[in-house]
Each structure stands twice: as C-alpha cells, then as structure tokens.
Amino acid sequence: MRKRKERIDRGVKARSSDIYALTGVREMLYLLFPRAIPVVGLLVFIPLLSPYWREVFISTAVYALLAISWDILVSAGLVSLGQALFYGIGSYFAGALNHYWGLSPLWTIPLATVGGGLLCTLMLLPVLRLRGIYFSMVTLVLPLMLLRLVEATRILGGTEGLTGLTPFPSPLFSLYFVQIALLASLFGFRRLMGTDYGLIIKGISDNDRSVMSAGINIYWYKAQVLFLGASVGAFTGAFGTHLDMFAGMPGFALDYSIMPVAAAVVGGMGTFAGPMVGAFILVPLSEFLRALGALRIVFYGLFLVIFVVGLPEGLFHYIQRKYEKFERWVVVE
Amino acid sequence: MNRDESVILKVENLTKSFGGVMAVLNVSFDIRKGELLGIIGPNGSGKTTLVNLVTGFVKPDSGRVEYRGRNITGWAPYRIVGLGITRTFQMVKPFYQLPAFKNLVVPLSSPRVKRLAGGRYGDRDAVALDLLEEVGFERDSRVSYKSAASLPQGYLKRLELAKNMALRPDLLILDELFSGLSLAEVASIVPIIEKLRLQGKTIVMIEHRLKELFRIADRVMVLNYGEKIAEGASDQVMEDPAVKQAYLGSET
Numbered sequence: 001m002r003k004r005k006e007r008i009d010r011g012v013k014a015r016s017s018d019i020y021a022l023t024g025v026r027e028m029l030y031l032l033f034p035r036a037i038p039v040v041g042l043l044v045f046i047p048l049l050s051p052y053w054r055e056v057f058i059s060t061a062v063y064a065l066l067a068i069s070w071d072i073l074v075s076a077g078l079v080s081l082g083q084a085l086f087y088g089i090g091s092y093f094a095g096a097l098n099h100y101w102g103l104s105p106l107w108t109i110p111l112a113t114v115g116g117g118l119l120c121t122l123m124l125l126p127v128l129r130l131r132g133i134y135f136s137m138v139t140l141v142l143p144l145m146l147l148r149l150v151e152a153t154r155i156l157g158g159t160e161g162l163t164g165l166t167p168f169p170s171p172l173f174s175l176y177f178v179q180i181a182l183l184a185s186l187f188g189f190r191r192l193m194g195t196d197y198g199l200i201i202k203g204i205s206d207n208d209r210s211v212m213s214a215g216i217n218i219y220w221y222k223a224q225v226l227f228l229g230a231s232v233g234a235f236t237g238a239f240g241t242h243l244d245m246f247a248g249m250p251g252f253a254l255d256y257s258i259m260p261v262a263a264a265v266v267g268g269m270g271t272f273a274g275p276m277v278g279a280f281i282l283v284p285l286s287e288f289l290r291a292l293g294a295l296r297i298v299f300y301g302l303f304l305v306i307f308v309v310g311l312p313e314g315l316f317h318y319i320q321r322k323y324e325k326f327e328r329w330v331v332v333e
Numbered sequence: 334m335n336r337d338e339s340v341i342l343k344v345e346n347l348t349k350s351f352g353g354v355m356a357v358l359n360v361s362f363d364i365r366k367g368e369l370l371g372i373i374g375p376n377g378s379g380k381t382t383l384v385n386l387v388t389g390f391v392k393p394d395s396g397r398v399e400y401r402g403r404n405i406t407g408w409a410p411y412r413i414v415g416l417g418i419t420r421t422f423q424m425v426k427p428f429y430q431l432p433a434f435k436n437l438v439v440p441l442s443s444p445r446v447k448r449l450a451g452g453r454y455g456d457r458d459a460v461a462l463d464l465l466e467e468v469g470f471e472r473d474s475r476v477s478y479k480s481a482a483s484l485p486q487g488y489l490k491r492l493e494l495a496k497n498m499a500l501r502p503d504l505l506i507l508d509e510l511f512s513g514l515s516l517a518e519v520a521s522i523v524p525i526i527e528k529l530r531l532q533g534k535t536i537v538m539i540e541h542r543l544k545e546l547f548r549i550a551d552r553v554m555v556l557n558y559g560e561k562i563a564e565g566a567s568d569q570v571m572e573d574p575a576v577k578q579a580y581l582g583s584e585t
Contacts, residue, residue: 196438196457203428203439209390210426215414215443215500 002332009324034323038186038276042179047172053284054175058243060283061178062236067260067267067275068185069232074269075193076225077205079132082139083260085123086233087240088146088251090116094238095162095247105166109238116234121227128222131208143252150249161248165241174243181239182276185232189272201225259283266307268314277316339365341535342418342504347386347396356382358559359396364504369526369536371546371567374556375579380539381423383556384508388420389413400504415445417503421496421510423539425489427481433470433492434477437461440499449501461499468495468525487518494525504535511542519545543571555579 012027046057066083073080093112097103103111127138151159168174192198203211204218211218241247259282260275267278285303289296311318342364349357357379364370372380385391387398389410398406400416428436440446441457465477468491476488484492490510497505507526511519519542526549530536540546547553547567555563555570557579563570570576 196442196454199431199435199438200442202430206428206430207426210422210428210496211439212390212410213388213414213420213422213426214440214496215411215419215445216439217409217411 003329004332005327006330007324008326008328035187038273039183042183043176046179047175051171054171056284056287058171058175058178060280061175061182062240063259063263063283064276064279065178065182065185065232065236066256067263067279068182068189068272069229069236070260071264071269071272071275072189072225072232073229074264075198075205076201076222077131077208078128078222078226078229079136080139080229080257081136081261082141082143082257083233084143084252084254084256085139085146086116086120086230087237087256088143089120089230090234090237091241091247091251092156092162092237093119093234094241095165096156098165098242099157099162099247105168105242109235109242112238112241113231113235116237117227117231120230120234121223124226124230125223128219128226140257143257144254147249147252150252157248159249161246161250163246163248165245165247167245168242174239178239181235186272186276189228193272262304264314266304266315268316268318271314271316271320274314274316278314281315341366341401342387343397343399344387345397345399347383347398348394349382349386349391350394355559357386357393360556360559360561362554362561362564364535364537366535367530367533368551369530369538369549371550371553372537372539372556373541373543373546373553377558378556378579379559380556381508382559384420384506384537384539387413388418388506411443414443414500417445417501418506419497419500419502419504420506421490421493421508423509423512425486425493427484427489427492429480429482432478432480433484433488434458434461434465436481436492437464437495437499440496443500445500464495464499465492467498468492469521486513487515490514490518491522491525494522498529502534504537505529506537506539508539509541510538511540511545523549 008030012030042061046054049057066087069086070080070083090112093116094105094108097108097111098105123142124139127135130138150156156162168177193201200211200216200221203214204221208218211221237251240251259279263278263282264275265278266281267276268274282304286296286300289299292299307315340363344363345361347357347360348355360379360383362370372383374380382391386393386396389405389408389412392407396406397404400413400418403416405413405416427433428439435458438457438461441460442454447454462472462477466472470477470488470491476484481489481492490513494507494510497507510522514522523545526536526538530549538546538550550567552565553567553570554561555573555576557575562575562579563573565573
C-alpha cells in the first residue's frame, strides 16, 4: 500500500467560498476549527480566569475592537493614526447623555455608537479626499486638538471630566458584553468584505482611479467605511466610559491611537482577525512586563521590533498560510 | 437653434496647462454618433490629458465639454461614467488582488448598471464571466479565475476593455489599448472593437499603432504640443505637411 502526502485543504477552500459543497465532517471541522478558537476562547476560557486577568482581557477586547475599527479603515485605503478620536467622541457622547440627561447605558451606548460615528464621519469628511500620510496626519491631530479644546473651554467637565456615571451590573457582564461585541464585529466585517460591497472597498484601496472610472463615487463609499470604523471606535469609547464610570480627557489619549496600529502590524492587516490577535498578544504582554518596572517599555519596544522585522506579514497571515498547507498521508490506489 | 443631432460629444477650446507647460491648448472637436475617431500624435502631445479632461479626471483651465447637449465640463469622473462615457487606461489599472472576473464585479456594481438593468444587479459573477468570454478569455480555461496579478499584458488590456463594456457605455474612449501588445494580440482585439461598433457604440481611440488604427478609424485627429494640427480621413491626414513635420521632424 503506497501513501503520499496531500494538502488537507485541497479543494475545501474553493468549494467553501464558492458553492458551499463540503463532502464530510472532516472538511467541516477543518473550516470550523479556526473560527471556533476565538468563540470558545473568549466566551468560555477567559471568564474562568481570575478577576484581575478578566479585567486585563476587558481592556484587551477594547483595544482589539479599536484595532478592528482601524483595520476596516485600512481596507478602504484610509490609514488612520487617530482611533483616539473615535474613542474620545464615543466616550464623551455616552458620558454626556448619562450625566446630563440621566439616560441608562441601554440608551447611551447605542446612541453614542451611531451618533459618535456620524459625528466623527462629519469631522473627517473634508479630509476624505486626502490620501496616505495626509489623511493620517489629520486624524493624528484632531484628538489632540479636541483634548485642548476641552481643557481650554472647560466644557463637558473640563479637566475633571464627567464622573459618577452609571456602571455595568457586574464585571462578568462587562466582560461578556465587550467580547460578544468583539466577536460580532470580527465575523461581521469578515463577512462584509467577502460580499460585492467588500469587493468595491478592496478595489478602492487597490486602485481608486479604476473604481472611479467604473462609475462609482468612491467618496461616498469611503464615507460609509469611515462611518463603520468610527462607529466601532465610538462604541468602544461608550463602553469604556460606563466601565470606568468616567468620561474625560484620557479618552483622547495617544494610547488609543498607537496601540491599534501596533496590534494590526503584529497581527497582520486586512483580516480583522490579525489585529485582534495582535491586541491579544500586546495588551497582556504589557501586563506581564509590569513586573519589570521602568524597563517595561524597553522590553515591550524590543518585542515589537523583533516581531516587525522577523514577521513583517503579521502573525495571522503566517498562521493562515501554514494552516492551509497542512498535509496528511493518503493512500494511493 | 439648429443643432446637429448626430453630434454626441462637443469639445470647445479645451485648455490645460501643468505649471507652465501647455498640455492641451484650445482643442475643439466633435464626435458624431456611431463613428470611430482616432486621435494620434507624438509622445507628449497631450492625447492622454485630453482623455483625462473629457472624462473628468483632470479639470480644464478653460473650455467646454458638451455631451448630448449637456455641459459636463468639470464633472466628477463617476458622474460622467453615469452618462455613458467610459475610458480605458493606457497603464492598465486592474485590481491585482482579485481574480480576473471579480475585477468586473466592481463596474457591474455601479449605479449606471443598476439603472439600465431596471433596478436590479442580477448575478454579477455570471455576467462578468460572459463579458470576459466576449473579450477573448477562453471559457473552458481557468484564466478568468486567475488573479489579475498573474495575467499577461494581453489579457490585462482585454480586461480593461471588458471593464468598460460592463458599464454598457455609449461612448468608449480607448487610451492606447494596443500599446505593448504583439501583432497577433492586436489582431485578436480588433474584431472586438468592430463588434462594438456594430452595436452602435461610438468609439474614440488614442493610438500609436497607426496602421491598425487607420484600418478601422472613420476619422483621425492629430495633436502636437497640445494643439490640434490636422483632422480628416486617415490617408488625407498623413499627407498634411504639418503632420509630416510633427512625425518626421522639420525638413530644414
């Protein structure tokens, strides 16, 4: 009996993406396994951890959501350095609604998600025509400007911020809430990019003049993508606000802008899963390194450099490639 | 007013300069419905800029573009496409990440296609595969499914043409479709263009391959240093002393 090696995914990928004809349990498991990892990991494994680590993973999920919101913008060729803008706007939006009008999180979070998303889209609409670094510069500057605006005009609580906001019912509730939102945006955006709509978005980042000459108003599509990304960011801000029971100037902090980019670079851009993986490495890592005190940033930076140099495509792309090349022995007739 | 109804595109005194260089200077011409107009001229004579001006990719300094009696000067490219004017790019612009047939899904998702199809898009993948077959992607080979990045130049040019055809245009502007192709490849594309003419499409071709162009063009216009120096039937135009000088250099 002769045997030879065969790729496990032979035909599975093509059939599953086109005609959805799988020939057995083994093929279904092959496709299901990578998708089950985040679901089981987030909803089953993480809630079993100690309260301290659960809290770490709440902030990990926050950064992962921001990284996904960064990634959807990149899919349309918009390189943002200002996720803090979305986070801050969402945070103040929910905080103000709760503080001044006494609305419960049940209302503030959806309102801040849509309203904050719209507000950010309107703010960035004039610069949507800018490409590459020029768009990035504006997104980098805007949150810093708003930060000083709040400080100088003392609106929305000024430097004190808005305090005493309604908290979530329990820590476990917060954990599940943010993780379900994370899974929903991960799978939702991945599905979206697989549709014809997603194809146009990819086309814009690939070659915007070609999309223009196909009779499509690229600025309308870019605005839509911007709204999607900004909404996810604003949701994150609104969530963070009720989690900390506080909305204030730290919402515009540079951390929220830099971390998503670092996560996307480590994890691999353009896949939504990549930036999420990146966030789930970087945020807990920075907690681990806390023991090192002042040297923490040195090691953290070192890790980033090694990663970017050693695996420039990003971790997720690498794993995906290896997974698709997985081989098994089959009998040759 | 007595307007000649058969003129669909009217260009008047179009001018564009790039930092002191006159790319296009006072160019006027008409295109009549169903004709094939060739635009020729030496390198840098402003042919591609002219296309960019007409299709909205570049805004003119002065002058006027009128399509079916409507002033479209300075309109955004996607709106001009919406009227039925499409163009190909001299440097092909496929979506390299996508398989060839998925490239056509983008134009097939445009508002114009939806409008012409009565408000529905239908099965875009199937339409895309049909279109590719029309421009010479062999149906039984896998070439339509290959990523655009792996296709040879000849196929990319055809893909560029198919992207235009997907938009169901009335006026096609083909910017050096034949450049970089072998004689055999050109010979295989010519029948596609002739078929488009039989369907009543109006076509403008910018070309350097004069022999192939003259065989199919009704009329030829010659540009040099951004100015129109001659216009007429192809054999006439080449006899023009100004054209001879532009192509062969001064005789002094």
